[in-house]
Amino acid sequence: MQTAINRRKRVETDLRQQNAALEERVRELTAELAASEERLRTLVEHAPEAMLVLDAEALRFDNCNENALRLFGLSREQLLQLGPAEISPEIQPDGRPSPEAARGWIAQALAGRTPIFEWIHKHADGRSIPCEVRLVRLPAEGRDLVRASIIDNTEHRRRERIQQATYRISEAVHGVRDLQSLYARVHEIVIELMPARNFYIAIHDAAAGLVRFPYFVDERDPAPAPRKLSTGLTGWVIRTGKPLLVNRRTHIQKLQAGLAVLDDQTTYVENGTPAAVWLGAPLSVRGKTMGVLALQDYNNESAYGEEDKQLLTFIGEQTGLAIERKQAEEDLLKTLEREKELGRLKSDFVSLVSHEFRTPLGIIMSSAEILRDYLDSLEPAERTEHLDSIQRSTRRMADLMEEVLLLGMFEAGRMDFKPEWLDLSVLAGRIVDEVRSATGHACPVRLEISPESRHARTDERIFRHIFTNLLSNAIKYSEPGKPVHFGVQREGTQAVCRVCDQGRGIPPEDREWLFRAFHRGRNAADRPGTGLGLVLVKRCVELHGGSVDVESSLGKGTTITVRLPLFAASPSQAASTEPQENGS
């Protein structure tokens, strides 16, 4: 009996000991499990990516790490109320609705695959987050759990887009014909990066002190005219060389709170309709701001964010460089074109001049030849005719030489302009007398100078050249005896001088060529002329700061109006600046 009791006690002791050992083992295992869990938690918590555990049946998140909360801008309580569709935009870039697309990927993970794919998520503030997502099914008794590991690709994408934009802008410089096409190309590139229905490029022409708008696409307003550097938003960006993102509502709030983002001188409205949001970036070349790239939206005040500002700033830098290069290219082409045009004009001129000299030269030579070889066979009248021809042609060559030399002086910029106060009626009277005697008093000339036009300031040589030419022309192309009128009237500081004839007139088709060297009216061939007279008249008038107009009616006559600034601004000023007359 005793032994039975002892044996039982021993067994009990053993059992207790075994129990204790077992309990010890359980404690050890529990601690180990806790440590393992802690390790796992730390692993998940400190993973660089955002991690979420999804209950695939309920489509609700079951767990997540801190990075996930940061990525979506939500608290743990908020996030664990949601599922994948609620932290995504409605539609994915491939066009599928987010819930449907998400279900597809989750089904793959539940089937034992480990899908890796690109996904757009949505931050609590509404902006999109381009991501790379990996899904894997978690072992769990009786539950469908899927782990999502999410990498934020925003920065990566941004760099990609910037790189692409840079490449495309520098490519555009070579691909487009001119600056205007470059502006349009930049607009196209911006459109692919952000909303850009209202987009303009402003260029600051520092030399002229003007801001021009060479490219302006806007749903509300037409392109503004060039204007002085304004106190508006464009002006702010040009002055500071900094990008600017403002929206009307917060601008007004801050203004009221005395926290203006812009300085006092800057008004919010840039141009026409005030935009709900305005984004501008400087166009800069080597630290110098040459203009502004600007975007505006009239309705959606959150159309642009900080990311767009950074992106547009970068595009501004690239565009600045591109514009500079294209401008240099265009300037070079223009210079080359001008050079070519000048070269062409010069060779045209030389061939025209040589032809104009050859004609009288040919007449002189042939007439001289006839007189020498056939003198005996010629009637006395014919001999005189040939001698006259020689004399006329010689004079024509001398006149032509004179005019070509004068034109050469204009071309070389060596024509002096030395105005002096003089009595216009005396000068005009002398010119009329000279022209009448040179033309054999063929036509009467009526001179009419209003009394207030008498005291005028002009360069006598230039004035003489203009009106000798015009009066000679008027007489040359009028029938003998037809009157010619030469009138001068004063209009403010301007002398309006009219030379009016009742001659044959200038055919309409010749009028636009009138001031071209060696062009003569088609009805002028029977009168000698060099085709340089009116060219020189125009040059003289321009040198005098005036203008010349032609009115003509075929068969009825021609009126040439020359406006010259011959008078002082007011009579009192005239008196003070006018030197004492020397009584000539």
Place this chain on the structure above:
Amino acid sequence: MNKILVIEDEPEMRRNLLTILRLEGFAAFAAQDGGVGLEEARRIHPDLILCDVMMPRLDGYGVLAGLRAEPQTATIPFIFLTARGESLTSGPV
């Protein structure tokens, strides 16, 4: 008598050429521009044509092309008149 047609727009030059040709015993005819020159060539069928190169409207090259286009006038000997010293090689002959 050999007939020579002179096509020349400059009146004095035309007169001098006609004078020389007549004094040398040719039957000389004149036209004051290219268009009239072509008509005269068809009408009088000259043995030789002397023609100025530079003329307003229809120039010497135009006259030559017009003559060559018609069988009746295509074979008439044709001499371009230019002021002395002018090189013809520069023009489209």
